[in-house]
Amino acid sequence: MRLRVRYAKTGKLRFVSAIDLGRVWERALRQADLPIAYSEGFSPHPRVSFPDALPLGYASTGEYAQLTFAAPIALEPGVKALNTAFPDGLEVLAAVEVAEGAPKLAKWLRASCWDVAYPAGVALAEPVLALEAASNLPVLRERKGDPVTVDLRPSIHQICCAGAALRVTLHHVEPPVRPSEVHLALRVTDPDLPEPALVTRVAQGEPAFTDGPGAAEQRPAGLVEALSGALVPPLPDCRK
Amino acid sequence: MNVTRSPVSVWPQLEPILTSVRKPARYVGGEGNIVVKDVAAADSAWLLVYPDAYEVGQPNQGVQILYEVLNERPGTAAERGYAPWPDMEAVMRERRIPFFSLENHLPMRTFDVVAFSLAAEVGYTNLLNCLDLGGVALHAADRTDDDPLVVVGGHAAFNPEPLAPFVDVVCAGDGEEFVGELDDVVRRSRRGGWERQRLLDEIVRIEGAYVPSRYSAEYLADGRLRGTFPRRDGVPYRVRKRTVSDLDAWPYPKRQIVPLTETVHERYSVEIFRGCTRGCRFCQAGMITRPVRERSRATIKQMVAEGVANTGFTEVGLLSLSSADHSDILGLCGDLADSYEGTVTSLSLPSTRVDAFNVTLADELARNGRRTGLTFAPEAGTERMRRVINKMVSEADMLRTAETAFANGWRHIKLYFMIGLPTETDADVLGIAELGLKVAGIGRQHGRRNKVTVSVGGFVPKPHTPFQWASQDAPEELARKLGLLRRRVASDHSLNLRYHDPKPGVVEGLLARGDRRVAAVVERAFALGARFEGWDELFDYGTWMRAAEEVGVDVGWFTRRERGEDEVFAWDHLDSGLEKDWLWKDWRDAIDAGTELEDCRWTPCYDCGVCPGLDLQHQTGHLPIFSAAPS
Numbered sequence: 001m002r003l004r005v006r007y008a009k010t011g012k013l014r015f016v017s018a019i020d021l022g023r024v025w026e027r028a029l030r031q032a033d034l035p036i037a038y039s040e041g042f043s044p045h046p047r048v049s050f051p052d053a054l055p056l057g058y059a060s061t062g063e064y065a066q067l068t069f070a071a072p073i074a075l076e077p078g079v080k081a082l083n084t085a086f087p088d089g090l091e092v093l094a095a096v097e098v099a100e101g102a103p104k105l106a107k108w109l110r111a112s113c114w115d116v117a118y119p120a121g122v123a124l125a126e127p128v129l130a131l132e133a134a135s136n137l138p139v140l141r142e143r144k145g146d147p148v149t150v151d152l153r154p155s156i157h158q159i160c161c162a163g164a165a166l167r168v169t170l171h172h173v174e175p176p177v178r179p180s181e182v183h184l185a186l187r188v189t190d191p192d193l194p195e196p197a198l199v200t201r202v203a204q205g206e207p208a209f210t211d212g213p214g215a216a217e218q219r220p221a222g223l224v225e226a227l228s229g230a231l232v233p234p235l236p237d238c239r240k
Numbered sequence: 241m242n243v244t245r246s247p248v249s250v251w252p253q254l255e256p257i258l259t260s261v262r263k264p265a266r267y268v269g270g271e272g273n274i275v276v277k278d279v280a281a282a283d284s285a286w287l288l289v290y291p292d293a294y295e296v297g298q299p300n301q302g303v304q305i306l307y308e309v310l311n312e313r314p315g316t317a318a319e320r321g322y323a324p325w326p327d328m329e330a331v332m333r334e335r336r337i338p339f340f341s342l343e344n345h346l347p348m349r350t351f352d353v354v355a356f357s358l359a360a361e362v363g364y365t366n367l368l369n370c371l372d373l374g375g376v377a378l379h380a381a382d383r384t385d386d387d388p389l390v391v392v393g394g395h396a397a398f399n400p401e402p403l404a405p406f407v408d409v410v411c412a413g414d415g416e417e418f419v420g421e422l423d424d425v426v427r428r429s430r431r432g433g434w435e436r437q438r439l440l441d442e443i444v445r446i447e448g449a450y451v452p453s454r455y456s457a458e459y460l461a462d463g464r465l466r467g468t469f470p471r472r473d474g475v476p477y478r479v480r481k482r483t484v485s486d487l488d489a490w491p492y493p494k495r496q497i498v499p500l501t502e503t504v505h506e507r508y509s510v511e512i513f514r515g516c517t518r519g520c521r522f523c524q525a526g527m528i529t530r531p532v533r534e535r536s537r538a539t540i541k542q543m544v545a546e547g548v549a550n551t552g553f554t555e556v557g558l559l560s561l562s563s564a565d566h567s568d569i570l571g572l573c574g575d576l577a578d579s580y581e582g583t584v585t586s587l588s589l590p591s592t593r594v595d596a597f598n599v600t601l602a603d604e605l606a607r608n609g610r611r612t613g614l615t616f617a618p619e620a621g622t623e624r625m626r627r628v629i630n631k632m633v634s635e636a637d638m639l640r641t642a643e644t645a646f647a648n649g650w651r652h653i654k655l656y657f658m659i660g661l662p663t664e665t666d667a668d669v670l671g672i673a674e675l676g677l678k679v680a681g682i683g684r685q686h687g688r689r690n691k692v693t694v695s696v697g698g699f700v701p702k703p704h705t706p707f708q709w710a711s712q713d714a715p716e717e718l719a720r721k722l723g724l725l726r727r728r729v730a731s732d733h734s735l736n737l738r739y740h741d742p743k744p745g746v747v748e749g750l751l752a753r754g755d756r757r758v759a760a761v762v763e764r765a766f767a768l769g770a771r772f773e774g775w776d777e778l779f780d781y782g783t784w785m786r787a788a789e790e791v792g793v794d795v796g797w798f799t800r801r802e803r804g805e806d807e808v809f810a811w812d813h814l815d816s817g818l819e820k821d822w823l824w825k826d827w828r829d830a831i832d833a834g835t836e837l838e839d840c841r842w843t844p845c846y847d848c849g850v851c852p853g854l855d856l857q858h859q860t861g862h863l864p865i866f867s868a869a870p871s
């Protein structure tokens with residue numbers, strides 16, 4: 001039996017690395033007495049796969065995992081037992097059984113919606129407008145020790161703000177674009193922009209659009225969450 | 241003592257800087273099975289500190305046991321702390337973040353008691369650093385009624401003199417019962433608003449409590465110690481160690497903490513017995529933890545079943561100083577192997593002696609199929625040398641064990657040895673290589689890819705052992721001996737030689753057998769930036785030698801001087817139960833005649849002094865021997 005879950009990694013757990021997180025999952029599954037399957041071979045590993053890693057320090061309510069069980073489990077009590085076993089800060093929010101022949105989980109996760117919380121009082125409207133207006137957004141990145149310039153523009157599906165809150169939906173590209181790089185791009189307009197207090201991945205899924213005024217014109221409109229199909233909208237007053 | 245307590249968490253200061261330090265998960269707490277109490281409302285609050293990095297300290301059994309014992313007491317709150325890595329220390333000093341606990345992130349000064357677990361000597365500068373970061377005066381004499389009580393315990397605390405000026409109380413021996421009695425006195429002190437000196441006077445009356453400020457050390461004209469004497473009436477001349485007689489009555493850890501980040505031992509650990517009477521003459525642990533006290537099979541099985549269920553660990557460690565010596569070991573291992581057959585839960589039995597029986601045990605525990613490596617500790621390369629250290633393993637035993645292991649499908653054998661042992665010759669050193677090569681040869685007969693690792697450490701004489709009178713080899717001499725070994729095994733590809741830099745052993749030796757005058761070296765080395773002596777990348781020999789020179793301590797006098805029979809040791813007033821006369825006789829037997837001594841669990845008592853002194857006997861299932869006379 002295979003399950004896909006959406007889970008949250010918040011609070012103190014945001015300082016736990018992706019490698020360590022795998023062990024936390026394994027131990028919680030064992031404490032919850034759930035029959036997780038193990039790989040064959042010399043050192044068996046629990047069959048829990050994570051499509052992508054959340055950078056250390058970021059919180060998330062939109063992490064995903066796929067679990068393979070050696071025997072069928074009852075969904076609701078199973079999730080409840082797992083959540084009881086998890087340390088504070090880890091919580092499964094939704095779980096669905098995977099149908100035979102379903103496409104890979106990673107195929108459903110085409111973009112991430114991020115909430116970036118700046119310290120209270122920070123004004124984001126101007127740098128966000130400037131960022132939207134720019135036709136390219138060069139950001140310096142290090143690759144194998146060498147500096148390279150990357151254009152963020154094509155990776156940004158939508159960016160909006162309300163007060164000191166920023167919401168940005170980023171396409172999944174390789175190598176991935178991080179909210180910290182969006183922050184760097186905003187600092188081109190406002191060099192005094194302070195570091196965000198907290199970055200949270202809200203959800204992952206398909207980039208969403210609405211119809212524009214013209215025929216066949218499409219406007220970005222948030223993201224459709226992968227497991228539920230629910231819309232994660234842009235911030236309500238981002239155009240003001 | 242400070243009666244009011246207004247705990248203020250440092251978490252708001254900590255959280256924003258955590259992504260700027262390495263491995264931040266070691267500072268966040270939040271692990272599985274932690275106990276988070278309301279410290280403001282507690283009758284007493286303890287901070288248990290392991291003065292090394294989180295990944296080393298977190299799995300420590302001593303801290304884990306006392307954490308549970310204390311937190312099970314209503315009204316007592318116990319939290320944990322670990323030494324910050326240097327990058328974190330820099331941030332803490334820059335931002336004035338005090339040393340903090342992991343449960344509620346409270347500053348050290350919030351607590352009534354700050355108790356350090358000293359498993360080894362290499363944490364002493366970290367201990368000072370933790371106090372300094374916590375805003376607690378380094379010298380006990382400078383502390384006020386508002387300061388926490390600074391306590392140390394653990395194996396290294398059996399010679400606490402190099403830390404004497406810095407600690408208020410030393411716990412000698414087992415802590416399970418001691419901490420409860422100390423906690424009672426601390427609560428009375430808080431309720432009664434006692435001054436610090438009154439509190440210390442009361443603590444002196446607890447059995448196993450050594451209060452260094454109540455003693456003075458006197459020296460002879462030649463620099464040797466004349467003795468460590470009580471300053472006033474009512475202070476015991478010698479402090480007798482605490483010994484828990486029934487381990488089944490203390491089945492801890494019950495709910496072991498499950499770390500969020502990788503540590504050195506990722507397993508549920510249960511001590512299957514405490515103490516050892518093998519009588520290895522170099523082994524401090526075996527000498528100071530006597531007599532042998534076994535846990536019953538039923539208790540161990542229950543602890544393992546519950547421990548695995550409430551931690552989710554996939555490995556179980558059956559700990560002791562020589563695990564195969566448990567009188568019921570085969571039955572125990574069989575039962576556990578049955579319980580976990582076909583699961584991913586693996587069982588490990590560290591610290592086993594060299595014989596084929598141990599391979600049988602290891603086979604039993606590895607039923608789930610993983611036969612990777614087996615570790616043995618012959619400790620010395622020749623039979624002569626092994627007689628001197630009383631590690632009674634014949635070469636035939638070793639080779640037979642290796643033959644059995646490789647024949648049963650084990651692919652890697654690790655062998656632990658020491659160099660720098662008393663009376664050692666170059667032939668003894670080369671004997672290590674010869675033995676390693678013979679074992680490697682047996683390995684090759686069973687498979688081309690089989691491997692043997694020979695791991696070599698430098699011997700450091702320890703207090704309360706027959707070798708406490710011995711001279712320690714200089715690092716240059718150890719380096720020369722390592723050179724002999726390297727050249728002898730260089731051409732063999734199935735033998736892998738591992739060794740450590742001999743220099744940290746000099747500092748370990750100085751601290752192990754140092755007296756109160758050595759405290760000045762520790763303090764100076766700390767001021768010069770010494771931290772984390774146990775980490776090769778952070779240990780700086782030059783800093784220590786400079787510190788010793790600046791305070792006028794001759795390191796060689798402490799480490800490379802063979803002591804005479806009339807030498808008074810800095811730890812003679814801490815009573816481990818062993819008779820000094822017996823230790824001396826065993827030392828002379830070792831170096832004069834190379835006479836072996838049998839294990840007293842199955843041969844007659846040889847009067848080491850522990851059992852009658854503590855009014856105890858071995859608690860084991862081995863049949864007692866009443867008479868040595870042939871029937």
